[in-house]
Amino acid sequence: MSGVALALEVVVVFFLALFLLHRYGDFRKQHRMVLFATLLAWFLCFLIVFILPLDVSTTIYNQCKIDNQVHQAASKTFSRDNSSNTSVFPTQRVVKACHKPWSYIPDGILPVFWRVVYWTSQSLTWLLIPFMQSYARSGGFSISGKTKTALIENAIYYGTYLLIFCSLLIYVAVTPKWHLTWSDLRTIGITAANTWGLFLLVLLLGYGLVEIPRSYWRASCHGQLLAKTYFKAAKLMTEKADAEENLEDVMEDVRTVNEKIKYNHPLRKCIDTILKKCPAEYQEKMGRNMDDYEDFDDKGNPYPSKKSLVKLHKQVIYAVQRHNRTQVQWQILLDEAFHLEDVAKNETSSTHQFVHSFPSAEPPGWVSKYLYTPTVEWYWECVFRRWCYRVLAVVLCVFSAAVVWSECTFFSTQPVLSLFAVFIQLAERDYNYVYIEMACFVTIFFLCYCVYSTVFRIRVFNYYYLAPHHQTDAYSLQFSGMLFCRLTPPLCLNFLGVIHMDSTISHQKRQPTAYNSIMGSMQVLSFIANGFYIYYPMLIVLLCIATYFSLGTRCLNLLGFQQFMGENDLTSDLVDEGRELIRRVAFVFRKKKRQRTEDGESRRREWRERYSEQRERYGGRSRSAYSELKETDSSGTDTGRAQSRRDRSDKAELLQDVEPLDFTGEEQLEADNRRYAGGHYLSTSASRARIFDDV
Secondary structure, eight states: OTTHHHHHHHHHHHHHHHHHHHHHSOTTTSOHHHHHHHHHHHHHHHHHHHHHHHHHHHHHHHHHHHHHHHHHHHHHHHHHHTSSOTTOOOOOOOOOOOOOOTTOOOTTHHHHHHHHHHHHHHHIIIIIHHHHHHHHHOOOSSHHHHHHHHHHHTHHHHHHHHHHHHHHHHHHHHOTTOOOOHHHHHHHHHHHHHHHHHHHHHHHHHHHHHHHHHHHHHHTOHHHHHHHHHHHHHHHHHHHHHHHHHHHHHHHHHHHHHHHSOTTSTTHHHHHHHHHHSOHHHHHHHHHTOOTTOOOOTTSSOOOOHHHHHHHHHHHHHHHHHHHHHHHHHHHHHHHHHHHHHHHHHTTOSSOOOOOSSOOSSOOOHIIIIISOHHHHHHIIIIIHHHHHHHHHHHHHHHHHHHHHHHHHTTOTTTTOOHHHHHHHHHHHHTOHHHHHHHHHHHHHHHHHHHHHHHHHSOGGGOOOOOTTTTOOHHHHHHHHHHHHHHHHHHHHHHHHHTTOOHHHHOOOSOOOHHHHHHOOGGGGHHIIIIIHHHGGGGHHHHHHHHHTTHHHHHHHHTTOOOOOSSOHHHHHHHHHHHHHHHHHHHHHHHHHHHHHHHHHHHHHHHHHHHHHHHHHHTTSOSHHHHHHHHHHHHHHHHHHHHHHTHHHHTEEEOOOOSOOOOOOHHHHHHHHTTOEEEOOOOSSSSOOOTTOOO
């Protein structure tokens, strides 16, 4: 099995990363470089999480062999020193039998593997991905202009990293006992990156350890979850309306510039580049109003400068991205609200059959037809799901408590207080490598889930958003890859310290893991290894307490950022407003669906009448008329099928106004709903996002 487990996990991790990228990204419309960079970043980070347990089990086996060699050498020395004394029979220590793990990786493979994985991921997160992000959103029209803008925007990232690195370099340089070598410089760079990552890691982990179990517990309470969904709908409606208004303003500026700069103007290529980034409907409107035969006049009205066009180009990119993101979020929120309303209605059903308010027009698959039947769906949604969520919340709460305790006590080796270290050491005595690897993987996976999910729960102005159904924009994909590469190495290093496999922190004389050997000896910076890495994680306790009492939410609410606070006047108003918004969307969808059904019935009735008329005329002797009738009616049938496929899209009627709604009549609802535009699942870009095609 030498190396087979490693190769198998590499293949599995690759397809896992590819599957997740296909779920969140769009292979057909997003640029290949964006997809490749994101796939590589996710793949490398997942590799660290999956391969590190194999490194731990291999290190335990190598430590056992080293202990046996030391014991045998000590036994021979003791026997040689006491050979002249025949009356003494020393008690010799029995050598333990070392069992090779099933996933044993031969010596020399893991160090090379970790070196390639670590330095490639660091190059991505500190150099390539930040540059690609800024390059993609830059408003420049040339490679040099985009490159200059990207370097300026990333100066803060590079400056932060260089500041930490230079500070540590000065500390080592002024310390008399240290002599700078290439290995020391490499260790300083790794330490600087891990210090930055650990600083952010503890902040995110402290929030996730409390909020994730609590979110699963709240998910079991349908009433509270539905109220929160209404609250989010009211807030998102305001943001969506603002995004649409901003897009309209930017498109108006583009239209004005498009009319001023004619086809033979030197800056016309820049205008064409801007128009390619606009939504398709705006491109059609601007194209109809463009007179290509009118020359520009240098002595006429002043023309915009190239600098102003660069600024406008950047505004267009941001406005379109924001508009598409809010459309996707609104559609996902609508689906969630409709589902929760269906659950609330079906809870009192006496037939125990789950009925959807808006059933899908597509025929059910074999899973829905034979396995996940309406009866099974009712029992799962209305009975078992809430209890499963509560049990899961309790299990996650216990796991979070174990993580907090271990983070605060992992520096104590005598006695061993870290719970995860105790579990690993107990399994090490029996050489239960399967248990060791599973325990390591589950622990690392839980830590990663707490950290990464927190990033997308706490979104600064909702700027980054990972949306399924291929709806995540390129900027969010790159941001997630960059963040994963920055947080995964310090997270794994912290995990090795928690289970006492990092000799730098535990101060134990044992074989280091191959991952630790790549990181280098942190003793080059003793105040980091013996101070920051040990005592800074204790802040998790304070962060967990603050999260439990929702101090951050309360502060944001006081500052004017509306947050869901339960019993609160402002929260109740937004919940009522969101409920009314969802009700009006449901009304519009039912009306369109009823109208479509009536249209279909009228078409079928007309077809039967025409068929009967032709049959009476020809008396059944010729089928040419019947064939002609089918051909003429095929276009109407195809149209009806296309309309049925748009049933899901009608649920996303996007409301333009968020004013209080104080009327109830269907006539008034119908009159007001004429102002609303229908929404649907939107791709994050109207055409393929070609980063390097603007020149």
